[in-house]
Amino acid sequence: MSDVVSEFNAYRSKMNDAILADNNKIIKRIFNLDTNAFAEGALDKKTKELLGLVASTVLRCDDCIKYHLESTHKEGLKKEEVVEALSIATLVGGTIIIPHLRRAYEYWDALEDQTTSES
Amino acid sequence: MSDVVSEFNAYRSKMNDAILADNNKIIKRIFNLDTNAFAEGALDKKTKELLGLVASTVLRCDDCIKYHLESTHKEGLKKEEVVEALSIATLVGGTIIIPHLRRAYEYWDALEDQTTSES
């Protein structure tokens, strides 16, 4: 797996485990809701992942963007679809989004490289 | 047409006209991009409107929420679909979103009332 992808996921897993082990009821339930909210419902999973990606982008949270890029990638969304979602986020959120866009493109490339090298 | 809906649209139209009449090139182009970004593309219009709604909601802009609720309503999205998008926005953006959710529900009802009374 690509280094940036595996490092991001390793840190994320390790610290999520530490947080959940701490047993704060509110935080545990919020983590739980997060899994539920993106499950298939009236809207399909692909749409929901794009909604999560756009929310993360306009709120300018790099780690959240990476997480949703990874989910959209797993769901089989094409780069063109993901980029259209990011273009809406950039328009609504302004040029202040651009540095996050640069990192999003870099991470998407890492996700694609990983798929290629795995196959 | 429902009062809140027609008042919102009348003020929006009047002031948008005033802004565009002022002829600032940057602002005019941004208004123009706004129309383009939500047109059918790799993603369909319904999905794009939901993306615009979620971006507006997590950034907590009531007028932008109203505008996108109206567009999703016109595109024929069902309340259940719109509410799922809003639920993702509330989870990602936190309880600070709830007052905007109250106003979004009220505006959606006004949009539905207007359709009923028009038919």
Next chain:
Amino acid sequence: MSDVVSEFNAYRSKMNDAILADNNKIIKRIFNLDTNAFAEGALDKKTKELLGLVASTVLRCDDCIKYHLESTHKEGLKKEEVVEALSIATLVGGTIIIPHLRRAYEYWDALEDQTTSES
């Protein structure tokens, strides 16, 4: 009861009922967590209400500020204590907080008037 206080609460109740009646599982659970998070725990209720007030203030959500002002008032916190919390919010969040401070002072006065007129 003071008009501004009763109007705020009436609208809040009516729309919260409409939202909860809609039965979106994610939103219902978030509403539920909100009640839980401010219950007595390792920190007492007074401290938690002040934390909610400061979070609402730096995120500049007038309705959330009103809600937490009301809770701090019910918990018997003194104006001086509430104002110290607001002063920290103003310092951390900047002068952009000041318009919200004006509305917070006005609402606190309405809360105090209501208590006086009720007794």
Next chain:
Amino acid sequence: MSDVVSEFNAYRSKMNDAILADNNKIIKRIFNLDTNAFAEGALDKKTKELLGLVASTVLRCDDCIKYHLESTHKEGLKKEEVVEALSIATLVGGTIIIPHLRRAYEYWDALEDQTTSES
């Protein structure tokens, strides 16, 4: 004086007085700094007022925008200059700024009307 302008200023003055009468040291000093920061210095007052306007606009604070529109108007800045500052704010902050732009244009017109009717 135009109604919207005088109402805004009357409420602002009344509540600022209430806040300052309350004697919280931190808040008083922040109010004081606010006066100082926009005084002539290495940068002239006009530039500083435009900086305050752009900061208020990207942070989407309507009352702060009104306040700085009034100051730029008093300093004799032309509408074209003010609109260029607002266009930068809209580009950097995104289309989420547009509803604030509508209200800014409306308030600027009220400021100009007031000048005309006073002369």
Next chain:
Amino acid sequence: MSDVVSEFNAYRSKMNDAILADNNKIIKRIFNLDTNAFAEGALDKKTKELLGLVASTVLRCDDCIKYHLESTHKEGLKKEEVVEALSIATLVGGTIIIPHLRRAYEYWDALEDQTTSES
């Protein structure tokens, strides 16, 4: 002392000195207010530090979170109390807070390690 803690503090001190040496009156006074605002008053220091921590968390400023974690740790607040404050911040600010929560947990552990190794 733990590496992450000492590195954070060394950089913070060095650059704060550079800023203060620069003698901008407004910035110096804001730094000064920061010390004052968290001093014992109507609210005790522990409560104030928690308010600073929650404000920093919902505004998603990692360095500010680290600074207030360190202060709460020095004031003798227990992890359970700090985590309850963070849980309120996560609920109010949404899941967008979670990446900051991961880094907060990591920093708190570094603060505890440092205390252990010093004793």
Next chain:
Amino acid sequence: MSDVVSEFNAYRSKMNDAILADNNKIIKRIFNLDTNAFAEGALDKKTKELLGLVASTVLRCDDCIKYHLESTHKEGLKKEEVVEALSIATLVGGTIIIPHLRRAYEYWDALEDQTTSES
């Protein structure tokens, strides 16, 4: 050239090229507007760069701050002028700005070092 400056610019250029090569019409136009908005107009370039710097600072975008520091430096603005702009941003945006101020000072020093070593 100073390492931090050249690294920032190299990454920025590389990723901007990748984004533009991707040919999303909305994103390309936003990039294009960015160049236009800061060109000489009713306001001169120096003022516009300061507006961009203040917008970037209150929105707390380190990369945007670096970019505008570099532009103000190239336009020949003096440190004292830049710092006055930053002081307004810190007052309006609050102490949450301070960590960004530390990195801004560090980057400005790097920009000055580079000029000295080049001459």
